[in-house]
Amino acid sequence: xxxxxxxxxxxxxxxxxxxxxxxxxxxxxxxxxxxxxxxxxxxxxxxxxxxxxxxxxxxxxxxxxxxxxxxxxxxxxxxxxxxxxxxxxxxxxxxxxxxxxxxxxxxxxxxxxxxxxxxxxxxxxxxxxxxxxxxxxxxxxxxxxxxxxxxxxxxxxxxxxxxxxxxxxxxxxxxxxxxxxxxxxxxxxxxxxxxxxxxxxxxxxxxxxxxxxxxxxxxxxxxxxxxxxxxxxxxxxxxxxxxxxxxxxxxxxxxxxxxxxxxxxxxxxxxxxxxxxxxxxxxxxxxxxxxxxxxxxxxxxxxxxxxxxxxxxxxxxxxxxxxxxxxxxxxxxxxxxxxxxxxxxxxxxxxxxxx
Amino acid sequence: xxxxxxxxxxxxxxxxxxxxxxxxxxxxxxxxxxxxxxxxxxxxxxxxxxxxxxxxxxxxxxxxxxxxxxxxxxxxx
Numbered sequence: 001x002x003x004x005x006x007x008x009x010x011x012x013x014x015x016x017x018x019x020x021x022x023x024x025x026x027x028x029x030x031x032x033x034x035x036x037x038x039x040x041x042x043x044x045x046x047x048x049x050x051x052x053x054x055x056x057x058x059x060x061x062x063x064x065x066x067x068x069x070x071x072x073x074x075x076x077x078x079x080x081x082x083x084x085x086x087x088x089x090x091x092x093x094x095x096x097x098x099x100x101x102x103x104x105x106x107x108x109x110x111x112x113x114x115x116x117x118x119x120x121x122x123x124x125x126x127x128x129x130x131x132x133x134x135x136x137x138x139x140x141x142x143x144x145x146x147x148x149x150x151x152x153x154x155x156x157x158x159x160x161x162x163x164x165x166x167x168x169x170x171x172x173x174x175x176x177x178x179x180x181x182x183x184x185x186x187x188x189x190x191x192x193x194x195x196x197x198x199x200x201x202x203x204x205x206x207x208x209x210x211x212x213x214x215x216x217x218x219x220x221x222x223x224x225x226x227x228x229x230x231x232x233x234x235x236x237x238x239x240x241x242x243x244x245x246x247x248x249x250x251x252x253x254x255x256x257x258x259x260x261x262x263x264x265x266x267x268x269x270x271x272x273x274x275x276x277x278x279x280x281x282x283x284x285x286x287x288x289x290x291x292x293x294x295x296x297x298x299x300x301x302x303x304x305x306x307x308x309x310x311x312x313x314x315x316x317x318x319x320x321x322x323x324x325x326x327x328x329x330x331x332x333x334x335x336x337x338x339x340x341x342x343x344x345x346x347x348x349x350x351x352x353x354x355x
Numbered sequence: 356x357x358x359x360x361x362x363x364x365x366x367x368x369x370x371x372x373x374x375x376x377x378x379x380x381x382x383x384x385x386x387x388x389x390x391x392x393x394x395x396x397x398x399x400x401x402x403x404x405x406x407x408x409x410x411x412x413x414x415x416x417x418x419x420x421x422x423x424x425x426x427x428x429x430x431x432x
Contacts, residue, residue, distance in 0.1 A: 148429035175402040
């Protein structure tokens with residue numbers, strides 16, 4: 001077989017060769033999250049000749065993304081990240097077929113998105129989404145390449161690789177949202193996220209080619225500020241695998257959720273079903289108040305909501321949310337959830353997240 | 356005896372320090388964990404892992420006097 005001149009240098013590596021390159025061109029990788037990790041990682045994977053990339057993100061490009069997410073231009077602000085990244089990858093890397101889903105990764109679309117991929121990449125920024133991705137990778141037996149950071153510190157590992165341990169083996173107790181500050185609160189530097197993304201992309205390539213040394217069962221930690229590093233070994237916890245498998249029926253097609261299961265608060269269309277006089281008022285501009293029983297309820301809902309994000313209904317205690325969710329389901333609007341927490345808990349959650 | 360405890364990630368900011376000297380009577384996982392949680396009660400409800408010599412430590416792991424690392428999960432990206 002002839003060498004492809006575009007990939008000549010990497011094909012010269014004995015670990016890749018012509019066969020390995022062919023394998024990469026036939027590979028399918030799912031990348032969830034197009035942010036500080038996802039942008040550089042997608043560029044690298046496409047340039048290496050990964051033949052099919054599926055990209056998932058619900059968000060639009062904001063000015064504050066441009067310092068880290070370098071494939072976006074000023075004029076892209078306001079557009080969906082998925083659309084712009086797909087255009088870019090197609091223009092620069094003709095061998096790479098790109099599919100994109102402008103959606104939040106959640107229970108109701110997870111199985112469909114994960115299916116038909118060789119490797120899943122977690123490049124998100126939300127701990128609940130990370131557990132959700134992990135669980136669906138366990139259920140569908142997919143290797144998961146994980147990277148995450150906090151300020152100047154990074155973590156990298158490969159979960160669920162050839163029967164290896166998973167996120168729940170490493171951290172059986174899922175942290176509460178208030179334990180982990182968001183990047184909005186803690187800050188982030190592009191060199192840290194893009195460096196970590198390069199390491200993450202290398203693990204993806206190693207997994208695709210079956211190269212030795214995959215970071216399975218090892219959590220690699222690096223502090224970019226003082227160059228402190230660790231490679232921490234961790235083992236399979238069979239009980240955690242069983243738990244995930246037993247929750248399968250419950251996890252798929254979920255309609256009622258609690259705050260602890262929410263992915264990034266920005267990932268939903270928040271609908272307040274309470275009437276105007278009910279307190280406490282939640283003073284957040286992204287909340288749309290649409291009392292139950294309003295005229296043309298469904299039409300107003302559809303006008304107001306961004307289709308990339310699920311609808312999240314809430315009220316004083318959850319009972320109206322359940323009814324509204326049921327109404328949507330019966331009217332063919334699939335993508336909605338009822339939030340069952342009390343209004344006080346919802347208020348505390350949003351105040352913490354939106355600091 | 357004293358064991359050096361080193362915090363990582365958001366724990367440094369939450370607890371307000373990076374290194375702590377813990378006094379323990381025995382070098383066992385539970386004694387170390389309980390000692391840390393007694394010194395820093397906020398950790399009781401949090402998710403974290405203890406590691407020594409680059410390996411996660413659990414119930415029966417034999418410990419030595421090397422420093423113990425406390426790793427929380429990260430989620431930024």
